[in-house]
Amino acid sequence: MATTTTDDSRKENNHDLTRERSNASFNINEITEIIDGGVEKTKFRKEMEKLLFDDPMFKDFYKTFFKTRSELYEESIARGVKLFSLRQKYKWTDEQFEVVEDLVNHLFGMSLHFTMFIPSLERLATETQKAKWLPLATNFKILGTYAQTEMGHGTYLQGLETTATYDPVTEEFILNTPHKSSMKWWPGSLGKSSTHAVVQAVLIINGKNYGMHPFMLQLRSLDNHMPLPGIEVGDIGPKMTLNYNDNGFLLLKNVRIPRQHMLMKHAQVSSDGKYTSSGPNKAIYATMVLVRVKMTKWVHDALRQAITTAIRYSAVRHQSKMDDSGPEPQIIDYQTQQYKLFPVLADTYALFFMSRNLRRQYNRMMEEIRNKGSYKMLAEIHSISCGLKGLSSKIGIDGASICRTACGGHGYLMVAGISEVLGLLHSVVTAEGEYTIVLLQTARYLMKQIARVSVGEVVTESCEYLNVDPQSFSCPLQTLADCFNLTFLCDIFRNRANSLIRSVASRLQIAIESGTPQHIAMNNNLQSLVRVAEAHCETIMVLDFTAAVTSLRTSPETIKVLTSLCQLHALHTIVKNAGDFMETESVGLEQMKMIREQELKLLEIIRPNAVALVDAFDLHDDSLGSLLGVYDGHVYERLYESTKYNPMNQKEVHPSYYKYLKPLMSGEMISKL
Amino acid sequence: MATTTTDDSRKENNHDLTRERSNASFNINEITEIIDGGVEKTKFRKEMEKLLFDDPMFKDFYKTFFKTRSELYEESIARGVKLFSLRQKYKWTDEQFEVVEDLVNHLFGMSLHFTMFIPSLERLATETQKAKWLPLATNFKILGTYAQTEMGHGTYLQGLETTATYDPVTEEFILNTPHKSSMKWWPGSLGKSSTHAVVQAVLIINGKNYGMHPFMLQLRSLDNHMPLPGIEVGDIGPKMTLNYNDNGFLLLKNVRIPRQHMLMKHAQVSSDGKYTSSGPNKAIYATMVLVRVKMTKWVHDALRQAITTAIRYSAVRHQSKMDDSGPEPQIIDYQTQQYKLFPVLADTYALFFMSRNLRRQYNRMMEEIRNKGSYKMLAEIHSISCGLKGLSSKIGIDGASICRTACGGHGYLMVAGISEVLGLLHSVVTAEGEYTIVLLQTARYLMKQIARVSVGEVVTESCEYLNVDPQSFSCPLQTLADCFNLTFLCDIFRNRANSLIRSVASRLQIAIESGTPQHIAMNNNLQSLVRVAEAHCETIMVLDFTAAVTSLRTSPETIKVLTSLCQLHALHTIVKNAGDFMETESVGLEQMKMIREQELKLLEIIRPNAVALVDAFDLHDDSLGSLLGVYDGHVYERLYESTKYNPMNQKEVHPSYYKYLKPLMSGEMISKL
16 A cells, blocks of 8 residues: 555655655755855745745746636736835845745745846946936836847847837938848747837948847836837747746837937947947957856756655655555656666766856856956856756756656646756756857867877866877776775866867867868867767766865765765766767776766765755755645645646536537537537 | 748748758658558548547647646536537547547546546446446446555555445445545546446455445536435545546545446455355456556657657747857757657657557457456566556656756746646556556566576567577677667666566575575665666667567658657667666776767757658647747747737736735835735
């Protein structure tokens, strides 16, 4: 018989979870504080949880799954307005507001007002322009977004088609989206909410194309919110997730704006149509980097929701028998279930430490820019953040997909919350640089670095391993115990990436030297280039995780359990890419056998701490948004209770009965045909 | 500039697609007829397309994405009732109705009435019972479903908890779902539609448990559709997809039904409570096998929707530049895009030929059962269908996920149709036997077969390769051309599966001989067992595809293009599992290099026929359900048009403006806090 808890027992947690928790070998608070960034930050987060989740507007996240799109949009606008007002009232810093955003899973409207609109003004507007628009924006007199992506072009900015043609007679720009493919399509909060947008358009003066420039455009009347003349704006339709957001489209037909509405910090057009520019704007790249850096953290956030649910549910769910005589085991006791979930758990931690380190590197770079005006670190951080954003999204999708299926049929319910996470992660793969495109950015950087090595120049820190000759490598794994040695494992990852990079570089060189045009040689090796970028980024993740666990200042038990996760992350990544590691002779046949054996051994080592390791993420039930993953483990009761809120159950007899089923049963329907 | 077509040019197809089509080297009708099963069947399908898609009820599938769950349910009931009436009117055979079901993507309500309820009566009821209930069911006087799965138990039938206790005084059974975990949860069409259900419950007579038995239960009044006393029934809530279906829950509290409502073909309870049984019912297993056989075909159906969309869209979409001077290429010309999509295309064809062969084997088995009463083939077909259903679902999810991301941002829109396909495929992974469970069924069968080999007994056809000693194997690939030799590739697949199976069998034997209890030895090798079942099933797929293309009676050009897909399917499967193939020494280092080179070579070979190869599936736009994949290629126009049907755009100003945004902008909201 399955584990059941009666309604009376609801006051106590599910007894399986209680036992799991008491079996943990470490103090979960130590990990929680590492993740929050210190005890003070944990305290702040808990205060925010109280403030938000005592408010019915933010409670019971799972109920959003019963809403129509329009209701979802309305709820998100209500939440956004509430959060903006609270932000104003409590004077939260940006960092504090990020905590709040994470707690509500970014499920609120108009978020681009703070994340894109205001920062765009700060970055792109002149002082005069800022003095005019920033107070309006920060006091919500205008609500804005950022409109760049078009139906025909996303990542490839040179292809954008919206035009801003200067008319010196009236001193205005005339904005147009000349083709269907030129309409803005995708910008968040554009469809129904925003009154203004920073619009990217190709600047044309006297028939000459000056490339993409930013313009301030009012979309809707401040009196009645109606679109202004020449402007057609609306919602682009339902998506995999993010359906609370009114991602929008925008068609412009001869919309005239004053010359002063071009954001002129970096380039200017004078009243007589003279163009001046202070050159390429590096600061804009730094902002793009920040978005990708943040996205690696969002993947961690999303994946920890999925893995928390999957592991808790696997501890609560009992099924089948291993042995004819015994009881039905918790499904987490099956090796196959562990093999699905524990590597995802390890990946989730790996993502955290990688993303923390990436953010620190980003902060160091910004400090250099601010203090010394030096953009020296930009190329490297750009290349790393591209690849790691891509790789994270892949790890995220794969991991969430595993969690989804590991929860069986019930994982297919929306209230399980994992489908939502999976859909969200799908957006990360394509947003802010499509997977392949960003990986190729990283690959191009790697090709430059290996070229430097070949002429004896110094390479950047993330590529230092390129200085080693792979010919001199021999796999250090000689015993089973060696497979847990993180130094050895890091060397193996470095060697595999090094070998792959050198092999593509040499294939490219041979092709070009033999007369193949460079772009064809590149295209013929594009897939290999993606593969080397993945190998490089997987190396960074193992190195970051290793560096983190070997430098932790916490109790030995916590270090021990995180070290096991780091080992599992490394070994599982090798097993998943066994071909690569063997083809580059980073490991041999015998070593692969040992690695596979030790990978399974780690499942046993991690098993007693599995539930505690997801508890350590300390996700509030209202942030988790899953009825399968609730802290108290009363899964079946919650599922049943959720049926009460399901609109399909509001009436015993659905109207379709009278319209269709009754006529079918009475024979009336068939006689009508 | 992106490819744009003006509204005027809408009469003509997109010119990229026209050029692609004219470049094809083969006649697509030849493949279409192979897939339909002959020219007559193609003709019937086209007639059905006309009948259905001229009817507004079945047109414009993509508009379903704008509907609420309740609307979706209502629409599906309307469609179901219409289809049932048409079935009655035209006297379609089961096979013909399957064609109709496929055309509408199974998007209609009450489908279990024909696929589960009526077959259950036919299989489980006595002649007297059939005479009573079948006419009612076939004339829609009652509408039924099949209720087996409970909240606490799915695959593990021995764990079911619903009870049917016999009361000899009143000659009734008393039905109960004693715990929360015992309520029926998941059965399709149960929530709001069905008036009756065949309910599986544990039979109890005089306190003795006789195991699971089927009972006919009336759920709702035939007068007003209200649930009958003691019955609580409803919808379980929103799911990843399948939201038109009212998958339901059912609680039973002392519901009394007459003794004659136990379906007594295979087991009987007499009025005085005497139990008799004609023994285990093998026919029930044959039915379970049929469902899994059909599911492998559904995966093909779903994946061909996704790949049709992704390949057509990749031919229409232009982006970035390879070369600074040239135009923006079709994205299908990038090697990375080909590497994503062409293996999925090859897998889609592989799934078709595998599933066709599986259905033929099933039909042979049923013939043996009917003609000779011989169940000899059952164990083998059961084992194959388990594993292939599992493997298909995995190939399906991976493939659809790739198609989704290969379509970039627009692939994230619901009207792209791929998210829906992905969600549908997620249901196949868990329905009718969860992935791991079914693979382990196959693995157990393989362990039995290898044990037979070791004592010199004959093994079944699918396992014949176990008769070879892997020690004697040496990889036959010596040249690049050898990598296209399907005989060689089949041998390599056989050797890899053979080696893996023998290695697990030997580990299990050693563990058990050294005293490890069998269930622990099994659990310690569970993941390896899944791996060998996957290897076995991948071998079957390559063998089936090879057998099909080498025995085709059609034009040489068609055979050539299908052979390339078969080669790509095989090589890509090796590359994805390179570790396995190298660890079992089925291929060596040098061979892996050649395989990777030839895998890329095949992308170039397939490229000119890519669009034609998806056109050959001949999916009507209203079956495809994707605005990115439409036959005429006018993607951007369709996307824009779809915004007109989006309920979010029905009003220029959303009500949330008055409720929330306006008060925020006026400062009213903040002063209220």
